[in-house]
Each structure stands twice: as structure tokens, then as C-alpha cells.
Amino acid sequence: MGFESVMIRLELTNGKVSFGDVAQAVGGCGGDIVATDVIRSGASSSVRDIAVQLGRDGYEEMVETLRALEGVEVVNVSDRTFLAHLGGKISIRPTMQIRNRDDLSRVYTPGVARVCAAIANDPKKAYNLTLKRNTVAVITDGTAVLGLGDIGPAAAAPVMEGKAMLFKQLADVDAFPICLDTKDTEEIIRTIKAISPIFGGINLEDISSPRCFEIERRLQEELSIPVFHDDQHGTAVVVVAGLINALKVTGKRMEDIRVVVNGIGAAGVSICRMLLAAGVGRLTPVDRDGAIVRGGAYDYPMWQWLAEQPQVGNRAGALSEVIEGADVFIGVSRAGVLSPDDVRRMAADPIVFAMANPEPEIAPEAAIPLVRVFATGRSDYPNQINNVLVFPGIFRGALDCRAGEINEAMKLAAAEAIANVVTAPELNEQYIIPSIFNEQVVTRVREAVVRAAIATGVAKRIPPDFREPAGEKGGVLHAAGLA
Numbered sequence: 001m002g003f004e005s006v007m008i009r010l011e012l013t014n015g016k017v018s019f020g021d022v023a024q025a026v027g028g029c030g031g032d033i034v035a036t037d038v039i040r041s042g043a044s045s046s047v048r049d050i051a052v053q054l055g056r057d058g059y060e061e062m063v064e065t066l067r068a069l070e071g072v073e074v075v076n077v078s079d080r081t082f083l084a085h086l087g088g089k090i091s092i093r094p095t096m097q098i099r100n101r102d103d104l105s106r107v108y109t110p111g112v113a114r115v116c117a118a119i120a121n122d123p124k125k126a127y128n129l130t131l132k133r134n135t136v137a138v139i140t141d142g143t144a145v146l147g148l149g150d151i152g153p154a155a156a157a158p159v160m161e162g163k164a165m166l167f168k169q170l171a172d173v174d175a176f177p178i179c180l181d182t183k184d185t186e187e188i189i190r191t192i193k194a195i196s197p198i199f200g201g202i203n204l205e206d207i208s209s210p211r212c213f214e215i216e217r218r219l220q221e222e223l224s225i226p227v228f229h230d231d232q233h234g235t236a237v238v239v240v241a242g243l244i245n246a247l248k249v250t251g252k253r254m255e256d257i258r259v260v261v262n263g264i265g266a267a268g269v270s271i272c273r274m275l276l277a278a279g280v281g282r283l284t285p286v287d288r289d290g291a292i293v294r295g296g297a298y299d300y301p302m303w304q305w306l307a308e309q310p311q312v313g314n315r316a317g318a319l320s321e322v323i324e325g326a327d328v329f330i331g332v333s334r335a336g337v338l339s340p341d342d343v344r345r346m347a348a349d350p351i352v353f354a355m356a357n358p359e360p361e362i363a364p365e366a367a368i369p370l371v372r373v374f375a376t377g378r379s380d381y382p383n384q385i386n387n388v389l390v391f392p393g394i395f396r397g398a399l400d401c402r403a404g405e406i407n408e409a410m411k412l413a414a415a416e417a418i419a420n421v422v423t424a425p426e427l428n429e430q431y432i433i434p435s436i437f438n439e440q441v442v443t444r445v446r447e448a449v450v451r452a453a454i455a456t457g458v459a460k461r462i463p464p465d466f467r468e469p470a471g472e473k474g475g476v477l478h479a480a481g482l483a
């Protein structure tokens with residue numbers, strides 16, 4: 001499904017195998033040798049690196065073919081993705097050099113003591129005198145990492161580092177990955193509270209449901225900085241943005257459509273809530289035991305809440321049954337659970353957002369010929385619906401206006417801002433959602449979020465570009481009593 005590029009180090013026994021044999025074997029597996037380097041050339045053997053490009057996933061078969069050649073030893077295989085992770089993906093740098101004792105006495109003791117005392121006297125000064133104002137913790141317990149599941153805190157780190165990279169590159173937010181070695185709800189809450197003083201915001205990530213709901217709720221109640229579980233709300237925001245534009249393409253209206261959401265975990269619950277807030281007329285939430293129905297009794301409070309909503313249908317059944325006649329499928333569950341036959345039985349002009357990572361609910365090649373609009377969470381197909389469109393801008397805005405929380409109005413404003421980046425002449429089936437490299441995304445999300453925070457009274461600071469000229473009345477600041 002993808003495109004892989006690998007570096008392979010081979011030891012070739014002289015007289016038994018030639019480089020031509022190697023090239024032929026690679027070509028036979030569909031690979032191209034795009035570069036080669038002789039590392040060592042000896043009397044009995046030589047060591048070479050070959051860089052191979054493969055027009056598909058799965059270089060393992062090619063490596064096995066090389067291993068089976070007589071006289072070939074595969075010393076090492078490193079794909080470019082692994083190379084990109086060597087030593088981690090972020091580091092911390094000082095904002096100034098310490099060049100002499102004078103500098104030293106200012107940034108460290110004795111000078112630093114006066115700064116500490118100033119913060120002790122007025123804790124708000126931490127925002128000006130430490131990294132707090134621009135720093136977010138990206139925190140996981142490693143229990144719902146992408147669609148890989150409970151792989152533990154150490155294995156979750158590459159995703160958290162990736163998010164930290166995106167925060168910095170896209171929104172100039174300093175983010176630090178924190179992987180907790182506990183799954184205990186109370187211990188997670190206690191730990192996050194204890195480390196929170198240095199951070200301006202908390203991005204919870206890849207914490208499985210239902211624990212994630214309680215963890216987020218309690219932290220929101222007990223901390224005065226924004227706490228945002230990205231898998232819930234970032235995902236819901238980007239889904240609503242994508243749906244607004246997909247409906248423009250198909251000419252359907254929110255109130256008329258029936259949406260099937262498959263996977264009622266962290267992402268699914270929040271998507272359902274936001275779809276209802278956005279005016280979706282009929283909703284069919286589905287988890288592994290089938291549809292959640294109106295009037296049903298469920299153990300999870302969030303599922304029970306859904307069962308009490310008038311827009312939720314009362315038709316029970318497995319996904320393959322309830323998908324019949326649906327206008328929209330939104331998958332935040334796991335790979336391969338939606339079949340082409342399921343898609344064929346949807347209503348006319350079906351919209352399918354198959355968002356499980358790293359593999360979607362249905363392969364793009366199978367779905368695209370059958371649907372009007374198709375999107376995945378991946379970057380290698382058109383219409384990438386991924387929360388990376390949301391979290392950088394939403395935190396940039398929240399930090400800039402020092403919002404105490406990220407509320408519903410801020411999320412809805414972010415969704416509308418993302419949808420509006422795609423202009424009417426640009427909008428089509430292949431382009432319902434802007435690319436993460438579209439520079440307008442973070443700017444427009446930030447602006448929408450700051451405005452919504454001011455209007456709803458959660459902003460504790462007005463960023464300079466939102467300050468109105470003296471004497472001007474009737475603006476958003478006056479309306480919010482902040483001017």
C-alpha cells in the first residue's frame with residue numbers, strides 16, 4: 001500500500017556470488033537499486049551497502065530472497081523510517097549561550113534566585129519567566145497507541161515524539177513527550193497533576209477508553225491549564241471539518257443524513273457528541289458487539305448517554321447490517337472491518353472516512369471505486385483526516401490567550417476554520433480537507449480558537465494581534481468585557 005526505501009548491508013563471498021546476481025534478485029522482487037557503496041573489499045569477501053526502492057510495502061520478502069542466495073550474508077537492514085528515529089526525533093536547546101561567569105551568574109545561581117522569588121511571590125509570573133507559556137506535555141500510558149493497542153509506554157514514545165515534532169514545526173509550540181508506566185486511573189491523575197506546574201497545557205494521547213474519559217474530566221476539573229485528549233477532541237474536530245465539506249460536495253445536509261460511527265472508544269464517543277452538536281439527524285454508533293441502540297442499557301456511561309439521544313436509532317445488529325442505507329461511515333476502530341459489499345449497500349453518494357491507523361477499516365483501493373468521498377488518517381492518500389490538523393492550532397490559540405480550558409465553542413470554531421481553508425472553487429471529492437502543510441491551517445485555527453475563547457470568557461490574556469485600538473467599541477473584547 002505504500003512505498004518503501006531500505007538500506008541493506010551485504011557480505012558477498014568472492015567467487016560464489018556477483019553483484020549482478022544481487023541486482024537480478026532485487027529486480028525479481030520488484031525493487032530498484034538506487035545507490036550502492038563498497039564498505040570493504042577483501043580477498044575472500046566484500047561488504048556493500050545497497051539502497052533499494054520498492055514500489056510497495058514489505059521489503060521482508062526481498063531480504064529473504066537475498067538471504068537464500070548462496071554466498072550472500074545479510075549483515076543489516078535499515079529502512080529509512082527507522083533511520084529517521086535513530087536517537088529520537090526531538091531535543092532541547094537553550095535559548096542563549098552561557099559564555100562567561102557573568103552569564104552564568106544570571107541564568108543560574110545567584111541571579112536565578114531573584115527570579116524564583118518573584119515567581120514565589122506571584123505565581124502568574126511563571127508564564128513570563130519560565131517556559132510554561134509555550135510548553136505542552138504530550139502524555140500517554142501506552143494503552144491505545146494508534147490502532148496498535150496496549151503496547152506499553154516505551155513503545156508509545158515514537159508517536160509522542162512525533163506529536164512533539166509536529167507541535168513545534170507547525171505551531172512553534174514546545175511539546176515534551178511523557179510516557180507513564182502505569183495504567184491506574186488515580187495514579188495517572190495524581191502524576192499529571194504533580195508534574196503540571198511547568199506546563200501551559202496537557203495533551204493526553206493514546207490512553208484507552210473508558211479510563212481516558214475519567215482521567216480527562218478529573219484533570220480538567222482540578223487543573224487551571226487546558227487539558228485536551230487529542231484522540232477524542234482533535235479527531236472529532238477534524239471529522240466535523242471533513243464532513244462539512246464532504247456534504248457540500250454531495251449536496252446533502254447534516255439534518256438529513258444517517259451517520260454510522262464504528263468504534264465507540266475515545267475517538268468514537270467524542271465524534272458522536274460533536275456530530276450531534278453539529279446537527280446530524282440520525283446516528284448509528286457501532287462497537288464490536290454491534291449497534292448501540294436508543295433505549296438500550298450499557299455499562300459505559302458514555303454509551304448509555306448515546307443510548308438516550310433522540311438521534312440514535314433503535315435498529316440493532318452488526319456493522320454489516322446497520323450500514324445498509326447509511327449516508328456516511330466514520331471508522332475509528334480497526335483495520336479491515338468494512339467490506340466492499342458493506343459499502344455497496346450504503347445510500348447513494350456514500351461518504352467513507354476510514355480513519356483507523358496505521359491501516360484503515362477498508363483499503364483505499366477497494367473503497368475508492370465505490371464511494372463519492374473517501375478519506376483516511378494516512379498521509380499517503382488524498383483527504384488525510386487526521387487530528388494533526390487540529391492540535392497544533394488549537395493549542396497555539398489556547399496558549400496565546402492563556403485559556404483555562406478548551407471548550408465546545410473553541411472546538412466548533414476550529415472545525416469551521418479548517419473546513420473554510422478549502423475554498424469553493426478548490427472543493428472536490430479529492431480535496432475536502434486541507435493538507436497539514438497548508439500554512440493557513442494553524443493560523444486560521446488559532447485565530448478562530450482565540451476568538452471563541454474570548455467570546456466564551458475563558459481567555460485570561462488578550463494576544464497583541466487581538467487588541468483593539470483604544471476607544472473602539474463593539475468588538476469582541478468589549479462584548480466579552482475584556483477590553
Ligand SMILES: NC(=O)C1=CN([C@@H]2O[C@H](COP(=O)(O)OP(=O)(O)OC[C@H]3O[C@@H](n4cnc5c(N)ncnc54)[C@H](O)[C@@H]3O)[C@@H](O)[C@H]2O)C=CC1
Nearest residue numbers: 146147209263264265266267287288332356357377386387
Ligand atoms: N485519523 C485520526 O486522526 C485518528 C485515528 N484514530 C484511530 O482510531 C482507532 C481507535 O482509536 P481510539 O478511539 O483512540 O482507541 P480506543 O481503544 O479508545 O477505541 C477503539 C474502539 O474500537 C472498538 N472496536 C475494536 N474492534 C472493533 C470492531 N471490529 N468493530 C467495531 N468496534 C471495534 C473497541 O471496542 C473500542 O471501543 C485507532 O485505530 C486510532 O489509530 C484515533 C484518533 C485519531
Ligand SMILES: CC(=O)C(=O)O
Nearest residue numbers: 145146147231357387
Ligand atoms: C492520529 C492519532 O492520534 C491516532 O491514530 O491515535
Ligand SMILES: [Mg+2]
Nearest residue numbers: 146205206231
Ligand atoms: Mg492518538
